[in-house]
Amino acid sequence: MLLSRRALLVGLWVPVVAIGNKSPEQRRALPDAICVQIAQAISSASGVFYPGDPLYEKGIFHYAISSTQQSKCVVEAGSPADVGKMLGILGRTRTPFAVKGGGHATNPGFSSTPDVHISMYRFSEIKYNATSQTADIGAGLIWDDVYAALEPLGVNVLGGRVTGIGVAGFTLGGGYSWKTNQYGLAVDNVVAFELVKVDGQVVIVTHASDPELFFGLKGGQNNFGIVTKFTLKAFPETQVWGGSIINLGSTIPDIKAATANFQTSVTDPKAAIIISYSYMAAVIAVQQLFYDAPTRPPGIFDDFLAIPSIQSDISTRSFLSLVQSTQVNATAGIRGLYNGVPILALTPGLSDVLLNETMFWGAALSDKSESFVAYDIELFLPSIYSHNPDKTAFPPVRDIPFQPFNIAYAWNSSEFDPDFHDAVVASAAHIRKAALAEGQTQLVHAPNYPNYAVAGTPLVDMYGVNLPALQVLKARVDPENVMGLAGGWKF
Numbered sequence: 001m002l003l004s005r006r007a008l009l010v011g012l013w014v015p016v017v018a019i020g021n022k023s024p025e026q027r028r029a030l031p032d033a034i035c036v037q038i039a040q041a042i043s044s045a046s047g048v049f050y051p052g053d054p055l056y057e058k059g060i061f062h063y064a065i066s067s068t069q070q071s072k073c074v075v076e077a078g079s080p081a082d083v084g085k086m087l088g089i090l091g092r093t094r095t096p097f098a099v100k101g102g103g104h105a106t107n108p109g110f111s112s113t114p115d116v117h118i119s120m121y122r123f124s125e126i127k128y129n130a131t132s133q134t135a136d137i138g139a140g141l142i143w144d145d146v147y148a149a150l151e152p153l154g155v156n157v158l159g160g161r162v163t164g165i166g167v168a169g170f171t172l173g174g175g176y177s178w179k180t181n182q183y184g185l186a187v188d189n190v191v192a193f194e195l196v197k198v199d200g201q202v203v204i205v206t207h208a209s210d211p212e213l214f215f216g217l218k219g220g221q222n223n224f225g226i227v228t229k230f231t232l233k234a235f236p237e238t239q240v241w242g243g244s245i246i247n248l249g250s251t252i253p254d255i256k257a258a259t260a261n262f263q264t265s266v267t268d269p270k271a272a273i274i275i276s277y278s279y280m281a282a283v284i285a286v287q288q289l290f291y292d293a294p295t296r297p298p299g300i301f302d303d304f305l306a307i308p309s310i311q312s313d314i315s316t317r318s319f320l321s322l323v324q325s326t327q328v329n330a331t332a333g334i335r336g337l338y339n340g341v342p343i344l345a346l347t348p349g350l351s352d353v354l355l356n357e358t359m360f361w362g363a364a365l366s367d368k369s370e371s372f373v374a375y376d377i378e379l380f381l382p383s384i385y386s387h388n389p390d391k392t393a394f395p396p397v398r399d400i401p402f403q404p405f406n407i408a409y410a411w412n413s414s415e416f417d418p419d420f421h422d423a424v425v426a427s428a429a430h431i432r433k434a435a436l437a438e439g440q441t442q443l444v445h446a447p448n449y450p451n452y453a454v455a456g457t458p459l460v461d462m463y464g465v466n467l468p469a470l471q472v473l474k475a476r477v478d479p480e481n482v483m484g485l486a487g488g489w490k491f
Contacts, residue, residue, distance in 0.1 A: 034095045034116055035073035041085045045078030046122070059119035062103040062112060063164060064336035064410075066417065069109070071098070071117035078122040080228050084200030086118060087226065091198055091482035099226055099486055102142045102166015106338045107455040109487040111169070120168060123228050128153050134191055135234045139168040139227050147320040156237035156319055158186045161274070161288075162326040171230055172221045173451035174394045176404055178290045178322075181269035181380055183235065184387030187218035187394065194229035198482040207390065216473045219394025219463075221450060223470070223491050224477045239316050242290040243325050245304065246311040249283035256351045258303035263346055263379050271300050277355055278374040279362025286374075288326065289314060334371055335417065336410045339424040340452025341431045342402040344440040346377055353434045357427050361409075365423060369413035376406040395447055396464035402446035405431070424454055450489055459489060467491070
């Protein structure tokens with residue numbers, strides 16, 4: 001009897017002939033052979049879980065249920081050495097797999113799979129080094145956990161601005177923070193990566209040890225192996241001022257005026273805003289205001305605070321409290337999709353375009369199980385890309401003061417997945433066309449933010465002139481393209 005290559009490689013836990021005699025239903029009930037081999041190879045620091053186990057369900061869960069897939073098993077990796085064993089088995093057998101940190105990716109298949117799902121949940125270390133003023137952060141954490149652990153120490157790091165965001169995906173994609181005006185992106189503040197290479201080798205990657213790989217990991221996502229720990233610069237932290245304000249659509253002209261004034265007149269790097277136009281049966285606006293101190297200076301946010309609101313929770317509070325005030329998780333468990341568009345400035349004309357997009361797509365998708373559509377305006381100082389003199393995979397250019405911009409759609413029925421995907425692509429194209437028509441011609445060379453870009457976005461649109469170097473690096477570090485078996489943006 002000739003055995004398949006897969007059977008020869010994995011050393012099945014039951015005879016191949018016996019499996020061949022099983023009915024299709026019985027075969028589906030058996031543990032997957034690759035999962036079994038992984039379970040036999042790993043140490044007690046890790047675990048393998050199957051459908052029906054609560055840890056399996058936790059492992060595959062994503063914030064957007066449209067990104068959740070039923071995997072053959074969930075492997076909770078618990079040590080870098082075990083991650084290396086997993087990669088060895090998956091690479092030799094050419095088995096597709098997923099790597100999930102926080103589970104906030106909205107592109108289906110980017111951190112999910114019908115095959116072997118690796119959950120990084122057990123990589124939960126948070127260790128502050130006062131001498132070096134750095135923090136070691138495990139790749140399985142969400143930023144809420146990080147902020148909670150660092151708060152008693154009076155320090156903080158650059159992380160997510162809303163609740164529930166995973167450390168790994170955020171950091172490996174670039175990472176815009178409430179502190180970005182002061183210190184740059186998250187990737188600008190990583191001093192070391194603990195990386196498991198596809199050959200199982202565990203290395204600490206720094207600018208000194210491997211400058212090319214250090215460059216690639218800063219925005220290059222999961223192309224070069226699996227990162228298990230980040231060492232980040234830490235900064236002093238006090239209480240902060242801010243929170244969210246919800247306004248009726250009728251106040252949007254005042255919000256537009258306040259936003260325009262903030263963009264042109266506020267240069268204090270401790271101040272930041274996100275303004276969202278949202279459609280939930282009607283148009284509303286959501287303001288997220290932030291100042292990195294217990295008290296805001298007079299004048300900076302006065303225009304926003306003077307606008308009549310239907311809900312406000314602005315206060316002096318801990319950084320964690322501010323991040324968790326966004327209530328993003330209130331929409332967890334429904335279908336969702338992001339798409340990004342870089343802009344140079346929010347002009348009055350472009351603001352009108354965004355409001356029109358909100359109203360148009362909100363109404364057009366309202367009979368397709370829509371939950372909401374949102375257009376998030378994120379305004380940073382033009383100097384944010386000047387904080388790091390070294391090249392990073394993202395952003396590929398630092399002399400264009402582009403702003404990230406996020407379109408977020410949510411709905412309930414999988415029947416309408418194609419409709420929402422087509423809409424988010426069309427809307428982004430319309431916004432970009434309008435910005436170019438206004439004279440924002442530098443956008444031709446401005447990259448789309450990988451953590452916002454919808455699946456199908458060309459790699460060159462995100463990585464620009466860096467793409468050839470990233471492809472050469474990929475060939476050096478992962479010549480057999482093992483990481484190509486996992487989802488995400490692939491070089």
